[in-house]
Amino acid sequence: MDYLIRLCNISVVSAATIDLPQHRAEDMVPVPDLLPDVLPTERLTASGMPVPRLREELRRIPNVRNALNVASVWLQSVGLLTLACWVTVRLPLGAALVVWVATFLLMGRAFALFAILSHEAAHRLLFKRKQVNDLVGQWLLAYPAFVPFHAYRRGHFAHHKDEMGPNEPDLNLYLGYPITRASMRRKLTRDAIGISGWKNLKGLLLAFRSDQARPVAIRIVAVQVVLFAGLWLASGRWWLYPLFWLAPWMTVWRVINRLRSIAEHGGMTRSKDRRMTTHVVRQSWMARFWMVPFNTGWHLAHHVDMGVPFQRLPALHRVLVEEGWVTEELKYPSYRALWRALSSRPPAA
Template sequence: MEHEVAVASLTGGMAPTPAPFVGSDRLHPDGRPKGAFRDSLRTVPDARNALAASGAVAFPLAVVAAAVVLSHPAAWVAAFLLMPIAQNRLFILHHEAAHRVLFSNRRLNDLIGINLVGWLTFGTGGHGYRVGHMNHHRDEFGPKEPDFGLYARYPITSASMRRKHRRDLTGVSAFRIIRPRFQRLGQVHHRRLTYRFLAGQALVLAAFWASGHPWLYLLLWVLPWATLYQGLNRIRAIAEHGGMTRSGDRRRTTHHVHQSLAARMVMVPFSVGYHLAHHVDMTVPYRNLPRLHRALVADGYLGELEWPTYRSLWRALRAD
């Protein structure tokens, strides 16, 4: 009952009331794909995803290498600005692996996307994120929603939005994320996760050390993640679910924003911006989400619910 009160009082400020969708030849009334169309959408392109994963891992390495070779102030600034984009791409691939659709072979999927990528990008290399994220998908804004506070209370005042951005860009949000890693160390399970987290970052530091530039671990890995990445993650997250509410109709839980090239390059790589389609069927690999989205549009599920730009949605997320 307490959670129901929270949902009623803190969510839904931007949730639409769409017309019922009766379904179509290829879509169920809840938007999920049917039959052969569903099967074609759920095919995982392993070879192409292997290239994508290799590129995502190579990106931050190339950023650091270019900055070191050029050794110019402009190169250091560019590297600092590019690293959060690289980290975001790695996280989105980790997200894909959490859905077990990065590779069709589950062991390979978990090894690359969860154990390796999830470990190096300030995680533990375990399945904690996957478990929490499945709760998010099964019941958005439900009692087990891990990010209820992130999406709730919108629209908010411009002053409140500025405070959130200030916390992100000054490292406060990152500190709040990291701090629990060093609490409850008397508990064996929690201590083991902390050791895994530290081991992952020790490996990243070792790579910088081997390159002869250990100080770049802080400048081009930790600081970008602790500042710009936190801001990037927030504006992406609130564009996905900010102001929406708990509902069996995914059109009331999840926004859809028109996907521009700039947004896909910087903030929503690997088709994660097709977020309504992703919540309609979370088993569809990212490469096939645009196809599912086009079907949702063509068959009448989406209707007039598309935001034309991210800027228009962020503007609406402010109440003044």
């Protein structure tokens, strides 16, 4: 667990030695001094969205690049398992175990790739043609990662419509921060040992009892059966799917998903000013590799205009900075610094 947290940051400088954004004592919302009132500007509307001419440019969907991105996700998951199987038979036992441990961690990271690209498809930003977008989003991205695509889309759009509002689907995940270090440790431990993963898996199994949810549950399970059989037939190892697909999803991915989610909205509040709903974090290549692939770390830009494909979120973020709406003082210098702030509540006396 601590290893994964360290992987997401290049710098190991203590948060106490660097300046962090000031936030209100009761939550993680930035103080008013960090939220300059500059809107509208030449390139931003009164809500912070790009003006129409800029919006049109930023919203172009790159079909070919996204087809390659989908292929890369499978290469970094099934391709990774294929490589591990090929390499380990040529290694002594100790070296082979090291390779399999690395593969286990990387497979947890692979679910971040599936999740973020399926999120892109849920926004209809993966391919211009709706039918292609949804077909690929469901069968090649969401269902392999145990995600009920259309239900996720409905809940996620409710999230964007009113972040931290009464219909926020993930409100319980974001509320109550900052918490104590002990509480953070307990949450991440439950994720790391599979308790949170089992709750998610049990929810999928219980969906078979519902006439409405059963068709989607059948599709997800069908895809998982195909993966199980395919990996077994291709490798001759029946244990490849349960140990290196299902288990990383139930453990490593749950840690990554929580760390990413609270870094997006943990402790924020309901507001039309999205600087009060969404954190801003400086991006590092290590964090982008492990936790926030496909530019999802530029999350405030995504919430400012959810119609911008991930390839152009850094460009939109630059506009927000250049127009003076996002300042350097608003940014956390690293994810580790933000997680420390999120777990900075003193223990009860």
